[in-house]
Amino acid sequence: MQQAIAVLDSGVGGLTVVKEVMRQLPQEKVIYFGDTARSPYGPRPAEEVRTFTRQIVDYLIQFNPKMIVIACNTATAVAIEDIRSRVSVPVLGVISPGARAAIKTTRSGVIGVIGTDGTIRSNAYVHALRSIAPSIQVYSEACPLLAPFVEKGLFEPHEADAVVEQSLRKLVGKPIDCLILGCTHYPFLAQAIAKVMGPNVTLISSADETAREISAILSHRRMLAEPGALPIHQFFCSGETEVFKKIAESWLKDQLSITPVVWQVPRIL
Missing domain, CATH: 3.40.50.1860 (Rossmann fold)
Structure with a gap:
């Protein structure tokens, strides 16, 4: 078998x-x-x-x-x-693979991370990123509203736009050039996240x-x-x-x- x-x-x-x-x-x-x-x-x-x-x-x-x-x-x-x-x-x-992908992608050395309260609180991505590139700059933001939305099946276009915009508000305008989707639920919302962050920010899915x-x-x-x-x-x-x-x-x-x-x-x- x-x-x-x-x-x-x-x-x-x-x-x-x-x-x-x-x-x-x-x-x-x-x-x-x-x-x-x-x-x-x-x-x-x-x-x-x-x-x-x-x-x-x-x-x-x-x-x-x-x-x-x-x-x-x-x-x-x-x-x-x-x-x-x-x-x-x-x-x-899924953290080490996602961190490595972000390091390969970033041009500026400034990376954003979004995740659950637990993931952001652990600083696991910050540690993983800086173990590879100690000078990397990281902006982290907990987005506790997003995973429950996905669990309800609300991830089609426009269904989650408002909650995504609310969740990412503090990261918009930060000098990041890539954003790690630090929760495996978030790729379901990639279209809405990309719309909020704009074309100059590359989304990194660890999948x-x-x-x-x-x-x-x-x-x-x-x-x-x-x-x-x-x-x-x-x-x-x-x-x-x-x-x-x-x-x-x-x-x-x-x-x-x-x-x-x-x-x-x-x-x-």
């Missing part, structure tokens, strides 16, 4: 990573878990996010994945080292770079899937399935048929 890449997120945001994995690595099987019952993670204490991430990884390990991708910036910021210490397979987050890094790691370890029949992906969510299914099918289009399965995780409120 083909070993899968396990991808987890606080909700639907990690589907942006899944879409890139399916595009770049069409032979790879994906098992996805969205913790929609407890989304968003951004406002939660770090220890609670670590607990939730452990619970999801413990569930996903039963499928014997060859890699775990934490496709949630908040969980990456506070839980990735904890998860790496607990499992024997490679564990990849592309994360998929490339997945490919590089699996290739180096000789773990890439053998050519053959296209894989059958599996999708799980911890909450109500109807909205999740609608969003997933809208975002992933005709790439797969989705039948989400509810897993009632222990609630820690």
